[in-house]
Amino acid sequence: MKASKVAYGRAETLDDVFGLMDEAGERARILAGGQSLVAALNLRLDEDVALIDINRIQELSGIADRDDALRIGALTRHVDLGASTLIAEHAPLLHQAVPLIAHAAIRCRGTIGGSLANADPAAELAACVVALDAEIVATSRAGERRIPASRFFTGLFDTALRPGELISAIIVRKAEPGERQRILELARRSGDFAIVGLAGVRRGQSTRLAYFGAGDTPILATNAMKALDAGATLDAAVAALSNDLDPPSDANGSARYRMHLAAVLLRRMVAELSSGSHVGMAA
Ligand SMILES: Cc1cc2nc3c(=O)[nH]c(=O)nc-3n(C[C@H](O)[C@H](O)[C@H](O)COP(=O)(O)OP(=O)(O)OC[C@H]3O[C@@H](n4cnc5c(N)ncnc54)[C@H](O)[C@@H]3O)c2cc1C
Structure with a gap:
């Protein structure tokens, strides 16, 4: 089976995302790696949607060293999380989790933001951010708010994200010596x-x-x-x-x-x- 017709918009900036979200209303779906979303569309579990492609937004990518914490961009792909020396040194749990996620092809496209927003109860990264007591950064036109990971997952495939918000980053405190x-x-x-x-x-x-x-x-x-x-x-x-x-x-x-x-x-x-x-x- 293939997806029914969808609308598609490519965002170059966060402002573009918010504009496209306003236009699409309830039909808006953020497209990150597409590994769960496109599969759901192909199975017609979701239809009549407007995709908002965030893959070109530079500020959502990369892992930044912020003194006692790492800020992991939502678009960081599983494969890049697994290859990062910052992650291996300061958040080894995430480093260990990556090879357990699906297969190499999926890890090359799937993103940490997509995995957390998808909120599959069997997802490795979701449990990792809860164990690490990380914070999820939700961004909207109004600015940023930080949601403790332990309060982010509210039900089966459901999260504390509000309409008009996307995940922009994940903040993980660095491991202490001996941790x-x-x-x-x-x-x-x-x-x-x-x-x-x-x-x-x-x-x-x-x-x-x-x-x-x-x-x-x-x-x-x-x-x-x-x-x-x-x-x-x-x-x-x-x-x-x-x-x-x-x-x-x-x-x-x-x-x-x-x-x-x-x-x-x-x-x-x-x-x-x-x-x-x-x-x-x-x-
Ligand atoms: C065959 C198969 C096996 C898999 N096995 C595993 C596994 O063992 N473990 C595991 O953890 N995962 C597994 N996955 C899922 C995989 O890890 C996906 O990469 C991940 O769930 C979704 O990431 P994505 O970037 O592809 O998101 P997408 O598919 O692009 O999006 C998923 C959902 O999140 C939303 N979204 C995406 N990014 C954001 C954002 N920044 N802010 C707000 N909403 C956003 C989308 O609108 C959509 O609703 C598997 C997938 C497949 C197809």
């Missing part, structure tokens, strides 16, 4: 979306754990995190997961199977965050 970051996932085949995955960060004595593929959004496992931070046993942290997760059943696995995998991943994550040698670490 450990790790992503683990269980998928049927390499390149598939994960059945369940877990992004973990240990900063000082505090651990942040964000699951993906375990609900409608990335989920911060706050009860398991509290148990670990309080020095409880690993068994107690695993037991606390039943208050954090209520995974769905679907063709990829039952809710019970997903809970089992979530517990397996938590045990592996704690071991890896504690040992360190092959874990992404800040120097």
Whole structure:
């Protein structure tokens, strides 16, 4: 099947985007890498749209070093995120996540902004930004507002973006010396979306754990995190997961199977965050 007819506008600047958004109203769809959007159009899951191509907007690209944080442009492609030495050094979780996303062809076009705006609950980068306590920069004609990643994902394929806004950047605090970051996932085949995955960060004595593929959004496992931070046993942290997760059943696995995998991943994550040698670490 092919997409039905769409309108298309190419923006060279953010002002162009806002103008095209005004013209298109509810039909407006930002076109970044097109890896999810074009597939949805071809399957006629979305029709009668006006595409706003942002690929030529320079200020949405690139990774900038801002003292204690990195500002990652929304148009940064997965492949460039994976190749960046700034990312490898200061946000190793993102560096580790890239090879887990789909296949090379998709990683060459897909962007971090597109992945976050798409809000697939099984997306690696969405869970990473929650685990990293990053901020999403939403830009509109009125200016910028920063949304904590933990409040950005509001439901299945739904976000806190308001009409007239696009994601312009993601702000990630740099890892502290000795900080450990790790992503683990269980998928049927390499390149598939994960059945369940877990992004973990240990900063000082505090651990942040964000699951993906375990609900409608990335989920911060706050009860398991509290148990670990309080020095409880690993068994107690695993037991606390039943208050954090209520995974769905679907063709990829039952809710019970997903809970089992979530517990397996938590045990592996704690071991890896504690040992360190092959874990992404800040120097
Ligand atoms: C076969 C296949 C397998 C995949 N496997 C995985 C996987 O394992 N893990 C994973 O995480 N992803 C996977 N993906 C998705 C892939 O990572 C996409 O690149 C990503 O989801 C969307 O990025 P994009 O830049 O292509 O966005 P697009 O497809 O261009 O846009 C996606 C959505 O986001 C909106 N949007 C895009 N950019 C912005 C912005 N800056 N501000 C506001 N809204 C915006 C669009 O309007 C659209 O609604 C897969 C995709 C395919 C086709």
